[in-house]
Amino acid sequence: xxxxxxxxxxxxxxxxxxxxxxxxxxxxxxxxxxxxxxxxxxxxxxxxxxxxxxxxxxxxxxxxxxxxxxxxxxxxxxxxxxxxxxxxxxxxxxxxxxxxxxxxxxxxxxxxxxxxxxxxxxxxxxxxxxxxxxxxxxxxxxxxxxxxxxxxxxxxxxxxxxxxxxxxxxxxxxxxxxxxxxxxxxxxxxxxxxxxxxxxxxxxxxxxxxxxxxxxxxxxxxxxxxxxxxxxxxxxxxxxxxxxxxxxxxxxxxxxxxxxxxxxxxxxxxxxxx
DNA sequence: ATTCTACCCTGCAAGC
DNA sequence: TGCTTGCAGGGTAGAA
Numbered sequence: 001x002x003x004x005x006x007x008x009x010x011x012x013x014x015x016x017x018x019x020x021x022x023x024x025x026x027x028x029x030x031x032x033x034x035x036x037x038x039x040x041x042x043x044x045x046x047x048x049x050x051x052x053x054x055x056x057x058x059x060x061x062x063x064x065x066x067x068x069x070x071x072x073x074x075x076x077x078x079x080x081x082x083x084x085x086x087x088x089x090x091x092x093x094x095x096x097x098x099x100x101x102x103x104x105x106x107x108x109x110x111x112x113x114x115x116x117x118x119x120x121x122x123x124x125x126x127x128x129x130x131x132x133x134x135x136x137x138x139x140x141x142x143x144x145x146x147x148x149x150x151x152x153x154x155x156x157x158x159x160x161x162x163x164x165x166x167x168x169x170x171x172x173x174x175x176x177x178x179x180x181x182x183x184x185x186x187x188x189x190x191x192x193x194x195x196x197x198x199x200x201x202x203x204x205x206x207x208x209x210x211x212x213x214x215x216x217x218x219x220x221x222x223x224x225x226x227x228x229x230x231x232x233x234x235x236x237x238x239x240x241x242x243x244x245x246x247x248x249x250x251x252x253x254x255x256x257x258x259x260x261x262x263x264x265x266x267x268x269x270x271x272x273x274x
Numbered sequence: 275a276t277t278c279t280a281c282c283c284t285g286c287a288a289g290c
Numbered sequence: 291t292g293c294t295t296g297c298a299g300g301g302t303a304g305a306a
Contacts, residue, residue: 002300003300006299034301075301076299077299077301113298113300116300130301164300166300176299264298265297
């Protein structure tokens with residue numbers, strides 16, 4: 001479900017309720033996620049204090065301090081969410097993990113499709129291979145048109161797949177890639193190497209603007225995404241291309257087309273994007 | 275080295 | 291009404 005704005009929304013929704021609190025209990029109802037949850041997670045975390053939460057790409061890094069200080073990494077996959085629950089409240093069908101805190105708050109991980117993961121990275125989280133290979137944050141200065149142009153080099157890969165590659169830039173998924181290419185007037189299938197620096201400048205600016213707006217709106221709720229505070233995201237009403245196959249283009253009224261690119265639905269305007 | 279593809283899993287909507 | 295099919299916000303491993 002979540003791309004960068006949704007993960008950011010989750011982080012800011014849950015952090016005020018759990019940061020600085022001490023873990024009293026871990027309940028694992030289902031350990032088989034993308035990778036299995038280590039079976040000694042309760043031993044590791046119980047008694048430790050959650051000092052802060054960091055978002056890195058689409059990962060949430062929960063920093064714990066105590067007898068076995070380190071980082072718990074959580075990815076929400078396609079359908080995952082984290083919410084704050086009351087101690088003793090009834091878990092849903094796919095509520096796989098509860099992290100219970102001393103003040104009575106429960107941080108609850110729910111993920112119907114189980115594409116997410118919960119991994120204990122220990123004290124050297126940045127050395128983990130899943131984090132090491134990641135590209136720059138899209139909202140950082142390191143992410144620029146010049147950077148993209150340089151990295152595109154001689155790649156014949158479609159630009160949409162290029163910018164969705166987390167090694168190129170983190171946090172951009174199918175929705176925001178679709179939207180940014182529409183906004184920049186770039187055909188999603190165009191080869192990465194064939195795009196000018198000027199157009200990459202435009203593309204990076206649109207990615208930054210769209211992601212910032214989405215964060216400000218609390219993310220995009222398509223089905224049941226809710227932030228940590230239980231409120232839905234309001235960005236969906238601002239989507240101009242994603243999910244609008246057949247609808248008239250907002251600029252030229254031409255019906256939007258849908259193609260498959262790397263098995264992902266890709267909507268674009270044949271007239272405005274080249 | 276890059277670039278596809280198949281797959282992990284459940285739920286939902288559309289079509290018959 | 292009920293079954294089948296395809297599709298979904300992600301990312302990896304392994305094949306081409």
